[in-house]
Amino acid sequence: MGLLTELRDSISRAASTLFSEQDPKRIGIYGPPNAGKTTLANRIARDWTGDAVGPESSIPHETRRARRKENVEIERDGKSVQIDIVDTPGVTTKVDYTEFLDHDMEKDDAVRRSREATEGVAEAMHWLREDVDGVIYVLDSTEDPFTQVNTMLIGIIESQDLPVLIFANKIDLEESSVKRIRNAYPQHETVPLSALEGDNMDEVYDKIAEYFG
Amino acid sequence: MPHQCTDCGTTFADGSTEMLSGCPDCGGNTFQFLPESSAGDSSQSSGAEPEPTPDSEPAPSVDRSERPSPGDSVAKTVGNAAKTVKDIVGSDPDGPGTSPEAADPLEPWPEEGPGPTDDQPDGTTPTAGAESTSADRQRRASASRAEDVAQTSARSAVVAPEELPESGTAEMAAGAPPADGSPSPSDSRVEGSETEPSDNDEIDRPGLEELREELNDQFESIRIVEPGQYELNLMELYEREEYIIALQEDGRYQIQVPESW
Numbered sequence: 001m002g003l004l005t006e007l008r009d010s011i012s013r014a015a016s017t018l019f020s021e022q023d024p025k026r027i028g029i030y031g032p033p034n035a036g037k038t039t040l041a042n043r044i045a046r047d048w049t050g051d052a053v054g055p056e057s058s059i060p061h062e063t064r065r066a067r068r069k070e071n072v073e074i075e076r077d078g079k080s081v082q083i084d085i086v087d088t089p090g091v092t093t094k095v096d097y098t099e100f101l102d103h104d105m106e107k108d109d110a111v112r113r114s115r116e117a118t119e120g121v122a123e124a125m126h127w128l129r130e131d132v133d134g135v136i137y138v139l140d141s142t143e144d145p146f147t148q149v150n151t152m153l154i155g156i157i158e159s160q161d162l163p164v165l166i167f168a169n170k171i172d173l174e175e176s177s178v179k180r181i182r183n184a185y186p187q188h189e190t191v192p193l194s195a196l197e198g199d200n201m202d203e204v205y206d207k208i209a210e211y212f213g
Numbered sequence: 214m215p216h217q218c219t220d221c222g223t224t225f226a227d228g229s230t231e232m233l234s235g236c237p238d239c240g241g242n243t244f245q246f247l248p249e250s251s252a253g254d255s256s257q258s259s260g261a262e263p264e265p266t267p268d269s270e271p272a273p274s275v276d277r278s279e280r281p282s283p284g285d286s287v288a289k290t291v292g293n294a295a296k297t298v299k300d301i302v303g304s305d306p307d308g309p310g311t312s313p314e315a316a317d318p319l320e321p322w323p324e325e326g327p328g329p330t331d332d333q334p335d336g337t338t339p340t341a342g343a344e345s346t347s348a349d350r351q352r353r354a355s356a357s358r359a360e361d362v363a364q365t366s367a368r369s370a371v372v373a374p375e376e377l378p379e380s381g382t383a384e385m386a387a388g389a390p391p392a393d394g395s396p397s398p399s400d401s402r403v404e405g406s407e408t409e410p411s412d413n414d415e416i417d418r419p420g421l422e423e424l425r426e427e428l429n430d431q432f433e434s435i436r437i438v439e440p441g442q443y444e445l446n447l448m449e450l451y452e453r454e455e456y457i458i459a460l461q462e463d464g465r466y467q468i469q470v471p472e473s474w
Contacts, residue, residue, distance in 0.1 A: 091447065092445070093444060093445050093446075093447060094442075094443070094444055094445070095442070095443045095445070096441070096442045096443075097441030097442060098441075098442075107441075110441065111440055111441035114441045114442065114443065115440075115441065115443075115460045118435060118443040118445065118460055119459060119460055121445050121447075121450065122434075122435070122445075122450050125447060125450040125451045126450070126451075126453075128451060129451055129452075149447065152447050152448065153447070156447075156448075156451055
């Protein structure tokens with residue numbers, strides 16, 4: 001019930017902001033699990049508000065509920081851009097608790113995490129349908145970007161006509177290949193970065209202001 | 214004249230799929246199964262059946278049809294078939310409340326798939342029986358043995374929920390997913406029984422595969438392979454208006470339908 005109330009509240013908040021004069025755009029941070037979405041959300045939030053959004057982890061599906069950071073004000077070239085950041089659970093077509101057993105997790109915990117992660121994907125997809133004005137699509141640049149999930153999600157985003165930026169994350173790692181991502185999605189702007197190390201964040205904020213301001 | 218609508222008395226041949234979407238005459242969704250033997254045994258019941266007078270009570274007639282041979286498997290078949298048909302056709306206006314029952318008729322199908330139980334001697338039944346501890350399953354196995362091929366195939370043909378009389382789309386949506394979810398334990402059981410008698414089960418396989426595919430096509434937004442293992446259809450999730458807010462241990466899930474925001 002608490003969850004319901006929370007949802008209702010968030011919806012009514014959403015409804016009320018619809019009518020406010022200066023709507024901060026709501027930017028969804030999407031991508032597959034472990035791409036660094038929360039690390040990025042935390043980096044942005046810390047840089048501009050001083051707070052974090054949520055815990056980061058190397059275990060996939062750490063973020064199992066969408067988390068929001070409202071009124072993040074990003075200043076660029078003397079202008080300021082206000083956005084709400086929505087950090088979403090990693091989207092995937094399969095969730096398997098056995099994956100978590102490798103991370104020293106008890107079976108019960110792994111099954112619960114798996115169930116919550118699945119709910120999280122449903123929530124993320126729901127947000128994408130109704131509640132975001134723009135998308136930052138985060139990819140792990142050490143991984144092959146040609147996946148069913150990426151293709152499908154980017155296809156959905158395109159069909160919604162949402163402004164989208166592709167972030168090639170983890171460029172601090174040796175195996176990183178930004179080019180591979182650019183080749184995969186040549187129709188979209190790809191911004192290389194390391195959210196963990198804070199590499200290339202200036203360009204990140206420039207692009208955010210440009211696309212979502 | 215094995216199947217009869219308990220409302221208007223229209224009868225259907227054994228193996229008929231007509232009634233799976235409700236009685237074409239009166240829309241009724243409760244049927245009784247009248248085996249040939251009961252018609253032969255009791256002249257009273259065979260006389261009563263062909264002329265269903267409006268004042269003939271449906272409930273007693275069901276009892277009568279079951280009474281003639283309470284001990285043998287035919288009677289069980291009757292009860293079983295009647296129950297299954299009732300369950301299949303019964304739309305659940307109560308929504309999630311009736312979903313555990315709604316899920317039940319789906320369970321026996323995979324094992325009773327086209328033919329195999331008929332073709333095989335008792336040899337395989339103990340295997341299936343041993344797999345599940347419930348006497349219920351054994352009853353189902355013996356019931357299906359007594360069915361003829363047409364009926365078995367009719368029973369194995371899945372009725373898509375879309376084909377059933379519409380009863381509130383939101384409730385249908387709420388009721389349908391559990392049907393996908395609940396077989397999850399049985400899903401693994403079925404796989405087990407599939408692999409064990411694999412050598413003499415050739416015909417069974419395509420049927421099972423088909424059935425599973427069909428089920429998955431129907432309820433595909435989240436498929437519960439087993440608790441903790443899920444397959445997600447992103448397009449379905451994206452296109453759904455209702456929002457899934459909680460998966461439960463038994464494979465059911467709760468959704469928030471848009472109307473209730």
